[in-house]
Amino acid sequence: MTYPTVVLKKAAEQLKKRQEENKQITREKKQKAYIEIPALLEINKKIGALVKLGVASENKVSDVKQALKELVLEREQVLLEKGYPANYLEDYYECPICKDEGFVGSEPCECYKKLIRAEAYKLSNLATRIEKENFSTFSIEIHSEQKYMECILEKAKRYCKKDCNLKNNLLFTGSTGTGKTFLSSCIAKEFLDSGHFVLYQTATRICNIIDDAKFRHDQAENGEYLSMITDCDLLIIDDLGTEYAFGYPQSQLFDILETRMLAGKRTVISTNMDFNELNQKYSPRLVSRILGNYEVFVFRGNDLRYQNP
Ligand SMILES: [Zn+2]
Structure with missing residues (x-):
């Protein structure tokens, strides 16, 4: 594969654009859910507090873990009751393999290769x-x-x-x-x-x-x-x-x-x-x-x- 710099540069720009668009999608869908289901914010606060506690107290790690697990389950339950998928608050990625990073380790991901090929097509x-x-x-x-x-x-x-x-x-x-x-x-x-x-x-x-x-x-x-x-x-x-x-x-x-x-x-x-x-x-x-x-x-x-x- 010997693509010229102009193709690689354009593909990198497309990838960046994709990352920004998908971050925006994530922000918007979270906002929508928080407005519609205020209980989620409460659960999030509790989760945040527990995470801090978990970092501070080394002795009760297992208790904290258990409490966290319950809260996450509760959050999923609330989402399901309101007709959302359980994983609705997860970040949105177009490519779940590389999470829109374009690389898996040091290897270019298939999605990034596709972007490069698309730019090569155009040129x-x-x-x-x-x-x-x-x-x-x-x-x-x-x-x-x-x-x-x-x-x-x-x-x-x-x-x-x-x-x-x-x-x-x-x-x-x-x-x-x-x-x-x-x-x-x-x-x-x-x-x-x-x-x-x-x-x-x-x-x-x-x-x-x-x-x-x-x-x-x-x-x-x-x-x-x-x-x-x-x-x-x-x-x-x-x-x-x-x-x-x-x-x-x-x-x-x-x-x-x-x-x-x-x-x-x-x-x-x-x-x-x-x-x-x-x-x-x-x-x-x-x-x-x-x-x-x-x-x-x-x-x-x-x-x-x-x-x-
Ligand atoms: Zn990918």
């Missing part, structure tokens, strides 16, 4: 898309070349499993509307759900960010985003080849791809171009150096967008 640029486009909504029937697509689908699923024998990177090539972006969303969801940091971006946008980080305003912000593009567990680049970029942004984009490759990070690229077109747009040397390390999925079939208006 991925895929949050809305993968609700609709994931393996469970993938429908093979709409493809004109079903048998062929089944093989692609099976390989994509395999790619999401640990220790699969496919290369670390995928190149989806094929004409517009053959399902490349859909399948990359499916893969993205699997990785996000298994606690990986995923970023989706078009090649055009990445080149603009590279350009802005070097030459324009918000250099720091864009530079930070570029680090995320370089370091994220899975980078999905859509529409490679459509970017109107030459020189610096283009060579930087390929440098990023190479850095990721050397670091063993996964990248999924989709493009409408075939190899000849890629070789023309970039250089055959660049294309073979980078894309030689990619598993190539050639998408075929009719344009799905016209079947699903």
Whole structure:
């Protein structure tokens, strides 16, 4: 799990907000009960006095304990009689395991991991898309070349499993509307759900960010985003080849791809171009150096967008 600081910071803010909201819920529900059942305050006073006594007198510890137990039972009884649950005065926590602390010992609690994943979802640029486009909504029937697509689908699923024998990177090539972006969303969801940091971006946008980080305003912000593009567990680049970029942004984009490759990070690229077109747009040397390390999925079939208006 290599989440960037911005994700962890936002998740920590969410956790703090949750703690404060739940403390407020606790305060309000206690207040409600005390107003409705004044006897509870009396019992609480007695409990408080007994606790003090228990601390002061060491000899009668067992007596004090017994008296405390009776008072707690009495309080529960009063609550039940008024239609409240016996444990109504207990503090309210959204997560009873970590009591909203986010950690169990030094380990992050499952609830905190969920908050982190939610922030990672938001930052991925895929949050809305993968609700609709994931393996469970993938429908093979709409493809004109079903048998062929089944093989692609099976390989994509395999790619999401640990220790699969496919290369670390995928190149989806094929004409517009053959399902490349859909399948990359499916893969993205699997990785996000298994606690990986995923970023989706078009090649055009990445080149603009590279350009802005070097030459324009918000250099720091864009530079930070570029680090995320370089370091994220899975980078999905859509529409490679459509970017109107030459020189610096283009060579930087390929440098990023190479850095990721050397670091063993996964990248999924989709493009409408075939190899000849890629070789023309970039250089055959660049294309073979980078894309030689990619598993190539050639998408075929009719344009799905016209079947699903
Ligand atoms: Zn928890």
